[in-house]
Amino acid sequence: MAVKFPIFMDAQSTTPVDPRVLAAMLPYFTERFGHPASRTHPYGWDAERAVERAREQIARLIGARDPREIVFTSGGTESINLALKGVADAYRDRGDHIVTTVIEQRAGLDVARRLERQGLRVTYVPVGPDGLVDPAAIRAALTDRTILLSVMFANNEIGTIQAIAALGRLAKDRGILFHTDATQAVGKIPVDVEAMGVDLLSATAHLVYGPKGVGTLYVRGKDPRVRLQPLIDGGGHERGLRAGTIPVPLAVGFGLAAELCGQAMAEEGLRLARLRNRLQELILSAVEDAQLNGHPEHRLPHGLNLSFAHVEGESVLLGLNREAALASGSACTSATLEPSYVVAALGASAERAHSSVRFSLHRFTTEEEVEHVGRRTVEVVRRLREMSPLCEPARKPPG
Ligand SMILES: Cc1ncc(COP(=O)(O)O)c(C=O)c1O
Structure with missing residues (x-):
């Protein structure tokens, strides 16, 4: 099959909508346009059935006991806001301390900082050189005033997967909620809120081949029943936790996307891990002074994060941008190029944090695409090094 350019290898930022998901959504934009809260006619009943089915599909994917524990939101960012702020408000009588990690996604860190400005105390637990947080360090951070532990399942830059079940047990032993x-x-990988002792879980449709603009917060209903202060007041939708009309087509899309992921996960994970390993081997066998960021095993099957000594990640992306859509850990804000705070948190040098490149594969990634991106990355890194003054000492023979 001919390769289509630019090759999309940035699937940890978003994923393409699966055509089956799109097809399932379309009727809910046209003839099946009812409001799921309209109780007086078939248009409403039809929409309500569709939303409830989606809730069941998502609940099944994450091992939730009861579909009512699935609260629809606008996406991951809102879910994280609702979880952290909602718990902080609802449990103020119990404590004022939250424990989280230094490598949470921006939403988690920004909400934590806001809560700090409002008087809560937050402990940011560091990670090891492989991006793993040590459960013993989490345990040491918990106090009698801690109400919430919030640790990301898998990191968006380096893909490192945390020991979620161990952290769930820890939180449960101490009577602390776990988000x-x-x-x-x-x-992408097995997630089971019951087996892993998770009380609150944030997810988004656009990373599972579903549409943008819809997500969920799983809110445990029993053992314990989690209380939350809502962010948005209104018509009492979503058990009073998230007011506003549910975007039915998006919820339907999220539901089917979740079901398809559940069906495909085992096989898809193996296929993508094989392709990812091939990409890693192609690059690392040909480029010296390249380093893997994150844990070599405890990581998402479809992600690869590498730092190339003496070249900036952004330059690699620019060198490849006609052919491949990739991401660097660095965020280009106005005139300053910020290094990746996640790679920096691994104890890496500023140079390594500046030189990271993230490749992430997806359901529609082909072998040809992997071969092309691997080959071209090697060429671009070599060319950049030839041009780079930073590279001089490294290229000159000793003496
Ligand atoms: C780890 C992580 N958390 C939260 C979010 C935010 O989700 P959303 O884009 O749905 O707001 C993302 C988005 O990519 C993410 O990767």
């Missing part, structure tokens, strides 16, 4: 931002993990 996980599972936005990158759901649909």
Whole structure:
């Protein structure tokens, strides 16, 4: 099959909508346009059935006991906001301390900082050189005033997967609620809120081949029943936790996307891990001074994060941008190029944090695409090094 350019290898930022998901959504934009809260006619009943089915599909994917534990939101960011702010408000009588990690996605970190400005205390637990958080360090951070532990399931830059079940047990032993931002993990690797002791879980449709603009917060209903202060007041939708009309087509899309991920996960994970390993081997066998960021095993099957000594990640992306859509850990904000705070948190040098490149594969990635991106990455890194003054000492023979 001919390769179509630019090759999309940025599937940890978003995923293409699966055509089956799109087809399932379309009727809910046209003839099946009812409001799911309209109780007086078949248009409403039809929409309500569709939304409830989606709730069941999502509940099944994450091992929730009861579909009513699935609260629809606008996406991962809102879910994280609702989880952290909602718990902080509802449990103020119990404590004022939250424990999280230094590598949470921006939403988690920004909400934590806002809560700090409002008087809560937050402990940001560091990670090891492989991106794993040590459960013993989490345990040491918990106090009698801790109300919430929030640790991301899999990191969006380096893909490192945390020991979620161990953290769930820890939180349960101490009677502390446990939230996980599972936005990158759901649909890709097994997630089971019951087996893993998760009380709150954030996820988003656009990372599971569903539409943008819809997500979920799983809110445990029993053992314990989690209380949350809503962010949005209104018509009492979603058991009073998230007011506003549910976007039915998006919820339907999310539901089917979740079901398809559940069906495909085992096989898809193996296929993508094989392709990812091939990409890694292609690059690392040909480029010296390249380093894997994150844990070599405990990582998402479809992601690869590499740092190339003496070249900036952004330059690699620019060198490849006609052919491949990739991401660097660095965020280009106005004139300053910020290094990846996640790679920096691994104890890496500023240079390594500046030089990271993230490749992420997806359901429609082909072998040809992997071969092309691997080959071209090697060429671009070599060319950049030839041009780079930073590279001089490295290229000159000793003496
Ligand atoms: C780990 C993580 N958390 C949260 C989010 C935010 O989700 P959304 O884009 O649905 O707001 C993302 C988005 O990519 C993510 O990767």
